[in-house]
Amino acid sequence: MLSAQLALxxxxxxxxxxxxxxxxxxxxxxxxxxNFAHGESVVAGGFxxxxxxxxxxxxxxxxxxxxxxxxxxLLLTALLGLAIAGLAYLPIRDRPPVSVFVTTIAFGIIVxxxxxxxxxxxxxxxxxxxGGGTVELLGITASRQSxxxxxxAAILIGALAFLLQRTQLGRRFRACAQDPEMARAxxxxxxxxxxLGFALGTAFAGAAGLLLAHQFFVTPSDGASLxxxxxxxxxxxxxxxxxxxxxxAFLIAVFEVAVASVSSQPMAEGxxxxxxxxxxxxxxxxxxxxxxxxxx
Amino acid sequence: xxxxxxxxxxxxxxxLLAGGALAVYALAFASSYDQRxxxxxxxxxxxxxxxxxxxxxxxxxxLAQGAFFGIGAYVTGILGSQFGAGFLATFPLSIAVAAGLxxxxxxxxxxxxxxxxxxxxxxxxxxxxxIAVNWEPVTGGANGLPGVPPITIGDWRIARGTPLLVFVxxxxxxxxxxxxxxxxxxxxAMFTVMRESxxxxxAFGIDPGLxxxxxxxxxxxxxxxxxxxxxxxxxxxxxxxxxxxxMVTCLTMTVVGGRLRIPGAIIGALLLTHLPEWFRxxxxxxxxxxxxxxxxxxxxxxxxxASFIGRAPTGDRVNAPPTVRxxxxxxxxxxxxxxxxxxxxxxxxxxxxLDNVGLSINPGEIVGLIGANGAGKTTLANxxxxxxxxxxxxxxxxxxxxxxxxxxxxxxHGVARTFQTPQLPDMLTVRDAVETAAASATVRPDTDAIxxxxxxxxxxxAGCGTLPHGMRRRVEIARALAGAPYLLVLDEPAAGxxxxxxxxxxxxxxxxxxxGLxxxxxxxxLDFLRPLATRLACLDGGCLIADGPVEAVLADxxxxxxxxxxxxx
Numbered sequence: 116m117l118s119a120q121l122a123l124x125x126x127x128x129x130x131x132x133x134x135x136x137x138x139x140x141x142x143x144x145x146x147x148x149x150n151f152a153h154g155e156s157v158v159a160g161g162f163x164x165x166x167x168x169x170x171x172x173x174x175x176x177x178x179x180x181x182x183x184x185x186x187x188x189l190l191l192t193a194l195l196g197l198a199i200a201g202l203a204y205l206p207i208r209d210r211p212p213v214s215v216f217v218t219t220i221a222f223g224i225i226v227x228x229x230x231x232x233x234x235x236x237x238x239x240x241x242x243x244x245x246g247g248g249t250v251e252l253l254g255i256t257a258s259r260q261s262x263x264x265x266x267x268a269a270i271l272i273g274a275l276a277f278l279l280q281r282t283q284l285g286r287r288f289r290a291c292a293q294d295p296e297m298a299r300a301x302x303x304x305x306x307x308x309x310x311l312g313f314a315l316g317t318a319f320a321g322a323a324g325l326l327l328a329h330q331f332f333v334t335p336s337d338g339a340s341l342x343x344x345x346x347x348x349x350x351x352x353x354x355x356x357x358x359x360x361x362x363x364a365f366l367i368a369v370f371e372v373a374v375a376s377v378s379s380q381p382m383a384e385g386x387x388x389x390x391x392x393x394x395x396x397x398x399x400x401x402x403x404x405x406x407x408x409x410x411x
Numbered sequence: 412x413x414x415x416x417x418x419x420x421x422x423x424x425x426x427l428l429a430g431g432a433l434a435v436y437a438l439a440f441a442s443s444y445d446q447r448x449x450x451x452x453x454x455x456x457x458x459x460x461x462x463x464x465x466x467x468x469x470x471x472x473x474l475a476q477g478a479f480f481g482i483g484a485y486v487t488g489i490l491g492s493q494f495g496a497g498f499l500a501t502f503p504l505s506i507a508v509a510a511g512l513x514x515x516x517x518x519x520x521x522x523x524x525x526x527x528x529x530x531x532x533x534x535x536x537x538x539x540x541x542i543a544v545n546w547e548p549v550t551g552g553a554n555g556l557p558g559v560p561p562i563t564i565g566d567w568r569i570a571r572g573t574p575l576l577v578f579v580x581x582x583x584x585x586x587x588x589x590x591x592x593x594x595x596x597x598x599x600a601m602f603t604v605m606r607e608s609x610x611x612x613x614a615f616g617i618d619p620g621l622x623x624x625x626x627x628x629x630x631x632x633x634x635x636x637x638x639x640x641x642x643x644x645x646x647x648x649x650x651x652x653x654x655x656x657x658m659v660t661c662l663t664m665t666v667v668g669g670r671l672r673i674p675g676a677i678i679g680a681l682l683l684t685h686l687p688e689w690f691r692x693x694x695x696x697x698x699x700x701x702x703x704x705x706x707x708x709x710x711x712x713x714x715x716x717a718s719f720i721g722r723a724p725t726g727d728r729v730n731a732p733p734t735v736r737x738x739x740x741x742x743x744x745x746x747x748x749x750x751x752x753x754x755x756x757x758x759x760x761x762x763x764x765l766d767n768v769g770l771s772i773n774p775g776e777i778v779g780l781i782g783a784n785g786a787g788k789t790t791l792a793n794x795x796x797x798x799x800x801x802x803x804x805x806x807x808x809x810x811x812x813x814x815x816x817x818x819x820x821x822x823x824h825g826v827a828r829t830f831q832t833p834q835l836p837d838m839l840t841v842r843d844a845v846e847t848a849a850a851s852a853t854v855r856p857d858t859d860a861i862x863x864x865x866x867x868x869x870x871x872x873a874g875c876g877t878l879p880h881g882m883r884r885r886v887e888i889a890r891a892l893a894g895a896p897y898l899l900v901l902d903e904p905a906a907g908x909x910x911x912x913x914x915x916x917x918x919x920x921x922x923x924x925x926x927g928l929x930x931x932x933x934x935x936x937l938d939f940l941r942p943l944a945t946r947l948a949c950l951d952g953g954c955l956i957a958d959g960p961v962e963a964v965l966a967d968x969x970x971x972x973x974x975x976x977x978x979x980x
Contacts, residue, residue, distance in 0.1 A: 149526040206710045216472045216529055217666060218709045224659055224702035232695035339655050343537060346530040381545045388538040395531055396519035 119255045121376055127261035129368030130268035131326040135341060136348035136360035137272065138319030142196075144292035144355055145312020146208070148215045152199050152223040154342030156192055156317045160324025161333030162230050163191045164241035181244040181325060182267065192321025193314040195226070200313035205306065223338055231335040238332035241325055264326045271322055272361070275315070279357075288312070292355070340384065347391050425720070426674065433681075437576060446576050447644070448684050453579040454640045455680035457586045459664045460673065461633020464590075466662070467670030468599065469626035470606035475516075475532035476661050478539050479509040479631040481653030483638030485543065485550060488648025492558040499564060502639050509635025510628050521623045536658065543650045555649030559642045571644075579640055586633060590673055593629060600847040602626070603836045611834030613797065613818030614827065615844075616851030616894050663705045669715025678716050747809065748773050749898040749929030750795065750826075755804030757790055757953075764790040765801070766953040774897065777920065777930045779944030779961070781937070781974060786950040788933045789831065792900050795931070796828040797821040808898060823851055827896035831903045833883040837876025841867055841886050844875055849893040856895045865889040865919055881912040888919060899923070900931045905939040917943045941965070949974060 135157055142150045167184045175183070203218035244263035249256045279285035291298040291308040299305055324333060344367055351366055352359020367387065374383035437449050458480055465473045483505035490496040490504065520531045543550045550556070562569040562578065569578050605612050605619050612619045642648045651657070660683060668679020687697055708715065750772040757765040765787045772778050782788050793799040795806060797818035806813040811824050822828075835844055842862070849858050862868055865885045870878070875886060884904060891899055901920070905913045917939060924930055924945075934940050940947070947964040949957040951973035957964045964970055 149529070151529075203706060210713070211470070212526065213466075213470060213472045214709055214713065216526070217662065218706050220659070220662065221702045221705035221709065224705065225699050228696070228698035228702065232699065336655075339533065339537060343530065343534055347534075350527070379545075381541050385538055385541045385545075388534040388541070391534050392516065392519055392531060392538075395523060395527065 120257070121372055123255075123257055123261050125369045125372035126365070127258075127264040128372060129365035130265045131323045132344055132348060132364035132368050133361040134268055134271060134319045134323035134326070135345045136352070136364040137275065137357055138316040138323070139342075139345040140349060140355060140357050140360045141312050141316035141319065143349070144357075145288065145309050145316070146204060147295075148204055148208075148212065149219070150199065150204075150313070150316070151216055151219040151342060152203065152226060152338075153219075153316070153320055153345055154338030154340070155223040155226040156195060156199075156320035157324040157327070157341045158230065158333055158335060158337050159195055159226055160188050160192045160321025161241060161328035161337075162234055162239065162324075162335075163188045163321060164325040164328055165234065165239045165333070167191075168242055178246070179242050180246060181242040181329060182263065184241070184325060185267065185322065188321050188325045189318045192324070193318040195321070196313040196315070196317025197310055198222075199317065200310050204313070205309065208309075223342075227335045227338055234335065236335060238334045239328070240332050241328035243329045244326070260329060267322070267326060271319065275319075284311070343388070347387065350391070350394070438573060443572055446572055448688065449681075450576045450579050450644055451641075452681045452684040453576070453583040454637045454644065455661070455664060455684060456583040456676050457633050457640070458637035458661055459668065459676040459680050460586050460590045461630040461637070462661050462665050463670055463673075463676060464593070464626040464633075465623075465630040466665055468594070468602035468606070469623050470602075471623065471626075472529040473532045473627070473630060474529055474658055475513075475535050476630060476634050477655065477658030478532075478536040478653060479513065479634030480638035480641070480657050480661070481539060481543065481650075482509045482512055483635030484642045484648050484652035485638075486635070487639040488556050488559050488642045489549065491560050491642070492556045492648070495560070497560075497564075498562045498643070502636070505639035506632045506635045509638070510632045513628050513631030517624055517627055521620065521627060536653070536655070540650060540653045540655075543653050550650075551648075553650060555647055555651075557647045559646045559648055561646070562643050575644065579644075582636070582640065586636070587673055587677075590676075593625075594673075596843075597847065597850055598622075600839055600843045601850075603838050604844070604847055607836035607838060608834040610798075611830060613822050614830075614834070614891065614894075615848045616819060616822045617847070618817075618819045659701070659705075663701055665715075666705055666708050667715060669717030671714070672717040674720065675715050675717030682716075749776075749808060750931065751805075751807045752791075752795070753805045755791075755794065755801045755806060757787075757794060757799065757801050763953045765794070765950075768804070768950070768953070768955045770948055770955060770958065772898065772929045772931055774927045774929050775924050777924050777932060777943055777945045779940040779947045780931060780933045780950065781935065781940065781947065781970075782950035783974065787953040788950055789902055790953075791950070792828060792902050792931070792933060795900055796826060822894055823853060825853070825895060825897040826900070827891035827894045827898070828900040829884075829887045829891050829902060829904060831906065833880075833887040835875040835883060835886055835890070837874065839875055840872050841875060841878070841889075842871040844886060845889050845893045848890045849895075852893065852895040854895045856893055858893055861889050861892045864922065865892070866915065881908050884908065884912075884916065885919070888916070892923065896928065898929045898931070900933070902933050903935070904932065905934055905936050910938075913939045937965070 135153070138156070139150065139153050142148065142153070164181065164184045167187045168179050171179050171183065199219065199222050203222045204215055207214045207218060243260045244267060245259055248259050250259055250262065252262070279289060287298070287303050288308055288311060290301070291303060291305060295305060327333070344364075348363030348367055349360050351363030352361070370387060371383045374386055437446065441449065458476065462473070462476045465471055486505040486508045487501040490501045516535055520528060523531055544553050561571070562575070569575050601617050601622055604615050604617055605622055638652060641652060664679030664683045665676070667682060668677070669675025686701075690697055690700060693700055712718070748771040750770070752768060752770045755765055755768045756763070768787070768791065770778070780788055780791070790799065794801050795813060797813060797816055801814055808824070808826055811821065813821055813826070816824070839847070842858070845858050845862060849856055862871055865888055867882070867885060867889055870882065875883065878886065888901070888904065904916055904920075908916065913936070920930055920932070920943065932940060932944065941961060944961050946959065947957070947961045948955060949964060949970045956973060957967045957970045
């Protein structure tokens, strides 16, 4: 019974982490750039939900369910993604990758400290997606919030899969991810695809922020651990693979929930980081490796 | 000597005047609060100097500099407050533990590609922060440990205020001297090659692993020293010293001041510790402004403020120690091949790039290797130079097993190569690039003669990034010759060159072959290769289909079919 609930918690956490990791890979695929502001984008999504709750509460009868905030959170964080692209990536896209690391770190600092100044450093919470409490399902008592997180993440990931697989825009996006030079030669406008990648990727991070901010609270300084988890998920799943990133995110969540259930949350995080350093010791190219090109 | 010092003083006059004025202000006019800020600035100078090694010179974004600072802080904090240990014990220990930690993680971390390196060092930082916050009995948890003693050396207790300020800045100047000693012109050139021409770093005879390790250890040692001084100043150690805030501060100081030059560390540290005082009106939005500043600097002034104060003409350069001409007995004796390739195969996924290839080259021979695009020519060059490994087969070169030797060791042994697209560091001058390659040669060559032989004597002080294509090709050949090779592999040396430039290159190569150099010249261009090569080999679909005298190979029907298609002359 207890283990079934733990498993559900792990899947819900994994679903939220999967959104973060998929968002990270969307930017990676659109640009090959590592977006260090991605963790802060999750935090920004959480605070967008907090702020929107205040706005919606005036016109909504009764307690505001978190799910009605989702469109607003997606929109606001998509705009944030466009800002990251326009200010921290596009002006320096021809420079070495380290430059983009630093500008996106700078952007993360701006977001985190802007939120800190606006909302204070204390943890805040967003409303549950469809109210609190539990429901009986297949004989087990399941948290309503966990089920709602899983459903929301599934819908978002399904919509993304449809966009990438079934639409012309999605095909263009995948073409750019595989071979930007060829895509450009075929008349695809790279800048548009870049902007799309940042907007979508950051919106996914923002949605994850909304999903995580009820149970786990949201604090302006959470960005570093979130970007690390996205990164670890991508290392596990293979650099640039959307499916791999989602799989990696679920593995991280299972690890965290399992370790935390027998010891503590800090221990779970600490062991996770130590495990990553150990994995890199054995396999410096990541678990599934990444394609290398050696042609001068 | 005296004249040199005078010239140096004159060149650095504005810096010396500014430093003097600052010293007078600090000692005579500054309030105790201002003195505290200047003390903190001096501590950050040490940290940023360390960070310049790994972030600036090695070009790797380490996010562990804050962790090394924090480790230094906690070693001094714990030993000082709990065990009453003195400065002479805790300070070296803080440095040693930080450097030891760097050494421990260097093996997994330094081999990583750039993004992995940044995130792995971030993981290390977060891990240490978690330990500091949660291991309460030892670290004092979130509140940290109070009661860190002031610096005492024997009976001499360094009080806060002027004494501590002077002590910290004396150490900061010591750190500057160490940084200057480590960053001699030759090593700066090596770092530049590693940063700007990563593909060719081994061809320069540079071991990038050792260079990165040195930079990482130095950054950790400087960071640990700074952290130790920081807790002596604050008298308390807390998780704040390990937090991302310190890392961000260090990164911002380095980017704002300048990541490659020592004055940049001083400018960045002084500026960023004083900015909060000058912008008090911003209140909690101050850190937002720091983010904006960092972003704007990277976009608009990536070389930092130090690039605006002119570079002092130090007169230093990558000096070649006494030159020795390659003596004839260094050449392989006739009969011993310079390269012996046997039954080498290499497969990439579904493509058989090389299939059972055998080839040998004798000293003084110029072997032309032809073949269509994708025939496996560059793969063979990569395998010979150690950039790639064969799946099977053997490659030997004067007793060296090329299949199991690092690219750097192969280059140092005397197997040089050039690349299809010349790989030269834009920021180095022609002479510095050639001298850097010469520095690692077993037999130091006469670089002036090499530059003259490649018709580059007029262009030695030009930056490699400013040269036209044809000249870049000759610089790459000069760079390859500077490693005193006995075998030189050239990957399409004539590509994109005008006919007269091709003739120039052919003349250079022929002259070296006459001296006994063995050459493997990969090219499509038969107008270039036909008169140059003494022998021709042809690859087709990974198989060596012909190897022999030039005209015989060109007349071979299989070669005609593979190389020219069905066209008959």
